[in-house]
Structures are given as C-alpha cells and as structure tokens.
Amino acid sequence: xxxxxxxxxxxxxxxxxxxxxxxxxxxxxxxxxxxxxxxxxxxxxxxxxxxxxxxxxxxxxxxxxxxxxxxxxxxxxxxxxxxxxxxxxxxxxxxxxxxxxxxxxxxxxxxxxxxxxxxxxxxxxxxxxxxxxxxxxxxxxxxxxxxxxxxxxxxxxxxxxxxxxxxxxxxxxxxxxxxxxxxxxxxxxxxxxxxxxxxxxxxxxxxxxxxxxxxxxxxxxxxxxxxxxxxxxxxxxxxxxxxxxxxxxxxxxxxxxxxxxxxxxxxxxxxxxxxxxxxxxxxxxxxxxxxxxxxxxxxxxxxxxxxxxxxxxxxxxxxxxxxxxxxxxxxxxxx
Amino acid sequence: xxxxxxxxxxxxxxxxxxxxxxxxxxxxxxxxxxxxxxxxxxxxxxxxxxxxxxxxxxxxxxxxxxxxxxxxxxxxxxxxxxxxxxxxxxxxxxxxxxxxxxxxxxxxxxxxxxxxxxxxxxxxxxxxxxxxxxxxxxxxxxxxxxxxxxxxxxxxxxxxxxxxxxxxxxxxxxxxxxxxxxxxxxxxxxxxxxxxxxxxxxxxxxxxxxxxxxxxxxxxxxxxxxxxxxxxxxxxxxxxxxxxxxxxxxxxxxxxxxxxxxxxxxxxxxxxxxxxxxxxxxxxxxxxxxxxxxxxxxxxxxxxxxxxxxxxxxxxxxxxxxxxxx
Ligand SMILES: Nc1ncnc2c1ncn2[C@@H]1O[C@H](COP(=O)(O)OP(=O)(O)OP(=O)(O)O)[C@@H](O)[C@H]1O
Ligand SMILES: Nc1ncnc2c1ncn2[C@@H]1O[C@H](COP(=O)(O)OP(=O)(O)OP(=O)(O)O)[C@@H](O)[C@H]1O
Ligand SMILES: [Mg+2]
Ligand SMILES: [Mg+2]
Numbered sequence: 054x055x056x057x058x059x060x061x062x063x064x065x066x067x068x069x070x071x072x073x074x075x076x077x078x079x080x081x082x083x084x085x086x087x088x089x090x091x092x093x094x095x096x097x098x099x100x101x102x103x104x105x106x107x108x109x110x111x112x113x114x115x116x117x118x119x120x121x122x123x124x125x126x127x128x129x130x131x132x133x134x135x136x137x138x139x140x141x142x143x144x145x146x147x148x149x150x151x152x153x154x155x156x157x158x159x160x161x162x163x164x165x166x167x168x169x170x171x172x173x174x175x176x177x178x179x180x181x182x183x184x185x186x187x188x189x190x191x192x193x194x195x196x197x198x199x200x201x202x203x204x205x206x207x208x209x210x211x212x213x214x215x216x217x218x219x220x221x222x223x224x225x226x227x228x229x230x231x232x233x234x235x236x237x238x239x240x241x242x243x244x245x246x247x248x249x250x251x252x253x254x255x256x257x258x259x260x261x262x263x264x265x266x267x268x269x270x271x272x273x274x275x276x277x278x279x280x281x282x283x284x285x286x287x288x289x290x291x292x293x294x295x296x297x298x299x300x301x302x303x304x305x306x307x308x309x310x311x312x313x314x315x316x317x318x319x320x321x322x323x324x325x326x327x328x329x330x331x332x333x334x335x336x337x338x339x340x341x342x343x344x345x346x347x348x349x350x351x352x353x354x355x356x357x358x359x360x361x362x363x364x365x366x367x368x369x370x371x372x373x374x375x376x377x378x379x380x381x382x383x384x385x386x387x388x
Numbered sequence: 389x390x391x392x393x394x395x396x397x398x399x400x401x402x403x404x405x406x407x408x409x410x411x412x413x414x415x416x417x418x419x420x421x422x423x424x425x426x427x428x429x430x431x432x433x434x435x436x437x438x439x440x441x442x443x444x445x446x447x448x449x450x451x452x453x454x455x456x457x458x459x460x461x462x463x464x465x466x467x468x469x470x471x472x473x474x475x476x477x478x479x480x481x482x483x484x485x486x487x488x489x490x491x492x493x494x495x496x497x498x499x500x501x502x503x504x505x506x507x508x509x510x511x512x513x514x515x516x517x518x519x520x521x522x523x524x525x526x527x528x529x530x531x532x533x534x535x536x537x538x539x540x541x542x543x544x545x546x547x548x549x550x551x552x553x554x555x556x557x558x559x560x561x562x563x564x565x566x567x568x569x570x571x572x573x574x575x576x577x578x579x580x581x582x583x584x585x586x587x588x589x590x591x592x593x594x595x596x597x598x599x600x601x602x603x604x605x606x607x608x609x610x611x612x613x614x615x616x617x618x619x620x621x622x623x624x625x626x627x628x629x630x631x632x633x634x635x636x637x638x639x640x641x642x643x644x645x646x647x648x649x650x651x652x653x654x655x656x657x658x659x660x661x662x663x664x665x666x667x668x669x670x671x672x673x674x675x676x677x678x679x680x681x682x683x684x685x686x687x688x689x690x691x692x693x694x695x696x697x698x699x700x701x702x703x704x705x706x707x708x709x710x711x712x713x714x
Contacts, residue, residue, distance in 0.1 A: 068543070070535055071535055071536075071538040071539050071543070101575070102575060103575050103577075103578075104545055104546070104547025104548065104551075104573065104574050104575045104578050105531060105544075105545040105547060105548055106575075108545075109545060109546065153546040153573065154487055154488065154489050154546055154549075155487070156487035156489050156490050157487070157489040196432075196663050197663075198663075198666065200666045200668065207448075208448070209433075210432055210433040210436075210437060210438075211432070211437065211486045211487060211568075211569065212432025212433060212602075213432060213433050214487075216432075234546065234572070234573060237572045237573070238432070238486070238487075238569060238572060238602070239432050239602060240429065240430060240431050240432050240602040240643065241602060241604065241643055241644075241646040241647050241648070242431060242642060242643050242646040242659055242660045243431060243432045244602070244646070244648070245646040245648065245657035245658060245659045246659045248648065248657055249656045249657055249659060252656065267547075267572070267573065267574060267575050267576065267579070268603065268648075269576060270605065270647070270648050270649060270650070271648050273648075273649075273650040273653070274648040274649060274650060274652055274653055274657070275648070293653075296650070307577065308575065308576060308577060311576040311577045311579075311580050312576050312605070313576065313579075313580075313603070313605030313606050313608065313609045314605045314649075315604045315605055315608055315632055315644075315647060321580070324577055329531060330531050330532040331531070331532070332532050332535055
C-alpha cells in the first residue's frame with residue numbers, strides 16, 4: 054500500500070481540568086485518547102461522533118495548531134515535529150483548516166479583502182493588484198462577489214462568513230484541508246454549490262479532506278470513509294457504504310439511527326445513561342455505561358481494535374479477531 | 389383560531405450605506421400562534437437572522453425598520469423605547485443566536501454567565517443560583533457540569549457552547565423563543581434531546597418557537613409550519629409535509645432538490661444556477677426572476693401577489709390564475 058498522506062499514530066491530547074482536585078493532584082480532560090488514523094491522497098474522511106468527543110481537537114492537531122500530548126503526526130511519512138522552520142512554513146501552506154465557528158475565527162477588525170488575501174501576503178505571493186483579482190476569484194467560487202471586499206465579518210450573515218472562511222482556506226491551493234463543520238451554516242442549495250466545488254477541486258488537484266460534520270446526510274453523500282468518535286476515541290472506521298446495516302459498534306449504530314431525514318421515519322435507538330465525562334472516563338470500554346449490549350468484560354477491560362477487514366476497524370468486545378486468520382478474513386465473533 | 393402571539397405585518401428593513409438605503413427585508417408578514425413551532429428556511433443571506441433581530445429590537449446600527457409592524461400579544465414592538473424592549477427580551481421573547489460565540493463573553497466562566505441571567509430572573513441567593521445553574525446545565529445535556537461551571541468558553545467544544553446558549557435562552561421562561569440554527573453544532577443524538585426539550589416546553593408551558601434552520605430533516609421533525617425566504621422576501625409558507633411533498637415556488641423546488649442524500653453519491657448535487665442578488669442589485673419584479681427556469685415576462689416587472697391554496701401560500705406568477713388572493 055502507498056504511504057498515507059497523513060497519519061496519526063496513537064495521538065493523545067490531555068487538558069488540565071478546572072476541577073478542584075482532590076489532594077492537590079491535577080486532573081485531566083482526555084480530549085483525544087489514542088487516536089490512530091490514516092488519510093490517503095485524494096480521499097475524504099468523514100469524522101463524526103458525539104459533541105465533545107474530540108473531533109475539533111483532532112482536526113487542530115492534524116493542522117498542528119495545537120500540539121498533541123503524546124503520539125505522532127506523520128505527513129507523507131515524516132514526523133511533523135521534526136520539521137525545520139522553513140519546512141514548517143512550506144507545510145502550513147499545504148495544510149489548511151476551516152474552523153467550526155467562523156465568527157470566532159475571522160478577525161473582526163479587518164475587512165473581507167484583508168482576511169481572504171492574508172494567506173497570500175504571509176506567503177509573499179503576487180502583487181497587490183493580482184492579489185485582489187485572486188481574492189475576487191475565490192469569493193466568486195464560494196458564491197460571493199466583489200461587493201463583499203469592503204465589508205467587516207459582522208456585516209455578513211452566518212453562511213456568508215462561513216464561505217469567507219472556505220475562500221481563505223482554498224486560496225493557496227492546499228493539499229489537505231480540515232473542514233470542521235465548514236458547510237453546516239449553509240442552506241442546502243449553497244451547500245450543494247460548495248460541496249460540488251470541493252469535489253471539483255479534489256478531482257483536479259487530488260486534494261484530501263478531513264470532513265468533520267454532524268450532518269450525517271452530508272457525510273454519507275460526500276465522504277469515502279468515515280470514522281466515528283466517542284469520548285476521545287475512534288470506535289469504528291470504515292467505508293461509507295457500511296452505513297445502513299453494516300455498522301458494528303453499538304454507538305455508531307445508535308448515532309446513525311437518530312439521523313433525521315426528509316423521507317423516512319426510522320426507529321431510533323435511544324441512548325440511555327448519563328452523558329459521558331472525559332475527565333473521569335469509565336473504566337473498560339468508554340461506551341459501556343450506555344451500551345445496551347454491554348457484557349461483564351466491557352466494564353473492566355478496554356477493547357482493542359478489531360480489524361474486520363482491510364478497511365473496517367471496530368473497537369468493541371462484541372467482535373474479535375479470529376486467531377490465525379489474516380486480517381481480512383475475520384468473522385464476527387459469536388456472543 | 390386563537391390570537392397570534394406574534395404577528396409581523398409588511399415589515400421592511402433597510403441598510404444605510406454611503407450611497408443610500410438598500411432594502412434587506414421586504415414585505416415580511418407572518419404570524420406565530422401559541423404552542424406553535426414555525427420553521428424558517430432560505431438562502432444564506434436572505435434575511436432570516438435579520439428578521440429575528442428586528443423582532444428583538446436588536447438590529448445592527450446601520451439598519452432600520454422602514455415600515456410595517458411587529459405585534460406581540462397585540463402590542464406593537466416597533467414603537468417601543470429601548471428600555472421597554474429590554475424588559476421584553478429574555479422574559480417574553482428570547483433568542484438563541486446563530487453562532488454561540490456572538491453571545492458568550494470569552495472572559496467569563498460558563499457558570500458566571502448562566503448565573504448572572506438566573507439572578508436577574510429569580511432573585512435567589514448565590515448558593516441556590518449555583519445549584520440551579522448546574523441543574524440547568526445538566527438539563528441541556530452538558531457533561532461534567534460541575535467542572536464546566538468553572539470553564540471558559542474556549543475550553544468547550546462547539547456543541548457544548550451551543551448548549552450553554554440554549555440554557556441561557558430558556559431561563560426567562562419566555563413565551564416565544566427564536567432559535568437561530570440552534571442545533572447545527574450538536575450530534576444527532578443530543579440534537580434530538582434538545583428538540584425533545586423544545587417540544588416539552590411547547591406542551592407544558594405553551595412556549596412557541598421560531599426555528600431557523602437549513603436542515604430539512606430537523607425542520608420536519610419539530611415544525612408544524614415552515615416559511616421559505618428568498619432575498620429578503622417570504623416566497624412560500626405552509627405545513628411542513630405539504631411543502632416537502634408539493635413545493636410550489638420554483639425556489640423551494642430547487643432547494644428541496646439540493647438536499648444531500650446517500651443515493652446521490654458520485655454525481656454532483658443539484659444546485660440553483662446563479663447566485664442571490666446583492667442588496668444593491670435588487671430591483672422590482674419577482675426577487676427570484678434571474679435564477680428561475682420558469683420565468684415569464686411579467687416576472688421581470690411585477691412583484692407577485694400572495695396566493696392562498698388552503699393553508700399553503702405562495703408568491704409566484706405561475707399560480708396567478710389558480711387561487712385566492714391573500
Ligand atoms: N482549551 C481547552 N481546555 C480544556 N478543555 C478543552 C479545551 N479544548 C477542548 N477541550 C475539551 O476537549 C473535549 C473535546 O473537545 P472538541 O472541541 O474536540 O470536541 P468536538 O468533538 O469537536 O465537539 P463538537 O461536536 O461539540 O464541536 C471537550 O470535552 C472540551 O471541553
Ligand atoms: N451590519 C450589516 N451591514 C450590512 N449588511 C448586513 C449587515 N448585517 C447583515 N447584512 C446583510 O443582510 C443580509 C441578511 O443577513 P442575515 O444575517 O439576516 O442572513 P441569514 O438569512 O440569516 O443568512 P445565513 O443563513 O447565512 O445566516 C445579508 O445579505 C447580509 O450580508
Ligand atoms: Mg468541534
Ligand atoms: Mg443567519
């Protein structure tokens with residue numbers, strides 16, 4: 054197999070928590086817990102899961118806007134922490150991020166022209182006149198136009214701000230974009246335009262996307278593979294066509310059963326129990342307190358990754374690797 | 389039918405730019421009845437947030453109401469003074485803003501921000517307020533509430549912030565809650581929990597809700613009725629299933645065809661060609677004319693009147709012959 058464009062190997066991110074700690078020992082929020090992921094050139098991986106499960110944190114580690122507590126991020130096989138300053142600068146041009154909350158990520162004191170051309174300025178590209186042309190071009194790509202150049206972010210609607218953030222991310226022709234809820238403020242027709250644009254760019258430049266979204270209809274339409282997060286861990290990953298009847302992890306099943314659509318009325322798997330706490334995650338499987346299929350082992354032992362086939366990985370005690378079999382001939386273990 | 393709780397009539401709102409005034413909302417008329425959940429959908433930039441800001445008396449400084457009325461329980465809000473409007477906000481009408489960070493103070497802890505609002509509405513002592521705050525945080529599904537009480541907004545995930553904003557909006561037990569994309573940052577299971585909470589408020593406290601969202605699945609799940617806006621106008625309105633099954637306005641039809649779906653994988657999504665005219669470019673005639681594949685001559689020149697088909701209303705010349713004027 055070819056080298057992945059990007060790889061996360063057992064990445065963790067722990068934040069010191071605000072909890073007043075017992076006996077003065079600091080406690081930690083395990084925002085991301087042992088996440089391993091690979092992204093190949095030209096593909097789109099959808100990252101879905103619980104709110105607060107660590108998706109944005111994972112995205113920001115990938116773009117190295119925050120550094121991981123442990124684990125390694127590889128880009129084309131090299132560890133990004135070993136990059137020299139010069140390499141890092143070149144790399145930052147190739148890897149872009151569209152933030153979840155455009156209001157918080159766009160500089161409120163600057164006009165749209167300044168914001169969208171900033172990456173060009175930082176990377177010393179083009180003259181002023183050329184920059185303006187390029188800015189207008191990308192604004193038009195995202196369904197805006199030159200009339201927005203002299204506006205401030207607060208003078209735009211939510212979806213217009215979001216499109217400014219997308220324009221800023223694509224202006225440098227990156228190789229990889231983390232799109233964190235990047236189309237979620239858009240009505241479906243503008244969203245369709247943006248998704249078509251992202252696909253076109255992908256086809257033309259072999260762009261790779263990590264696409265974080267709660268909109269499971271968009272995920273199913275747009276992504277080649279999905280990874281489902283729960284409490285800092287990736288509990289299942291595989292090809293998008295698993296969705297439907299082939300998802301294995303009980304959390305992933307519950308999540309997709311709750312997806313509201315316009316043409317069906319599904320029976321929803323209701324999740325009982327308290328919302329989990331990443332400060333004191335449960336022992337064993339993080340999902341076991343809410344899992345209808347939990348067994349005794351689930352509360353004491355952490356499940357490890359089970360490779361059901363080459364692309365389908367699930368972290369759950371219900372399934373196990375049959376000894377002696379190669380990774381792609383694994384049967385479902387019988388309870 | 390009972391009296392509407394909120395009735396907006398012929399509302400026009402304009403922005404003042406250096407070179408003149410430009411209309412951003414034109415002829416907006418709709419009502420919300422007690423215990424009703426009304427959805428608003430429409431193209432990004434069409435004026436959904438602006439409409440809700442007008443109802444709350446929170447228009448940006450360069451915008452103003454040119455004409456029309458906004459009646460709440462029969463009182464016209466447009467003529468209120470700032471103080472009067474202040475007393476309505478939060479207790480009679482409350483708002484969940486589109487981007488959580490627009491309404492949270494980055495320098496104050498979550499606990500403090502919720503408590504301040506609670507104090508204003510209840511007058512309890514600090515200890516009780518703290519307990520109430522934590523109970524409220526749990527009610528909207530926030531995990532580790534005791535700890536997040538001491539956290540700052542940047543330490544929360546997007547969906548956690550959104551739940552804080554929802555919690556704050558529910559404190560005053562307002563009769564009308566305007567929720568602007570309130571669940572976009574929530575995963576579908578928590579989203580359902582919040583939608584359930586809204587439905588419960590409707591049942592137990594007769595709360596009405598205006599629900600702005602682009603997510604038709606969610607709209608279908610909670611709304612009784614839906615309003616479709618385009619370029620500052622209301623173009624269609626009706627019961628949600630009716631609009632989904634039989635959209636009349638070409639814009640609504642295009643919108644519904646653009647809904648992403650697994651079955652459309654591998655092919656480009658349907659889009660509506662062209663883009664919404666900028667404020668300065670808006671002229672008379674039908675606002676959708678430049679992008680409409682079914683346009684006729686009259687659409688260029690004459691603004692279409694509203695037509696009623698039962699409880700389904702549409703503003704489009706295609707239906708001129710068929711229905712009753714409103
Ligand atoms: N700077 C920080 N300090 C402390 N805790 C943090 C910080 N940033 C994030 N967290 C915590 O890390 C966890 C994961 O947050 P993250 O933003 O990655 O979630 P998410 O999956 O993107 O959620 P959402 O879907 O709601 O956006 C949350 O519990 C959050 O409170
Ligand atoms: N302060 C302002 N000055 C000038 N124009 C503004 C200002 N605020 C908003 N606008 C414009 O008014 C129009 C309506 O904005 P509004 O925020 O109501 O849109 P919206 O329907 O909520 O869109 P979205 O779905 O993208 O949030 C937009 O075209 C926007 O650019
Ligand atoms: Mg997030
Ligand atoms: Mg808006």
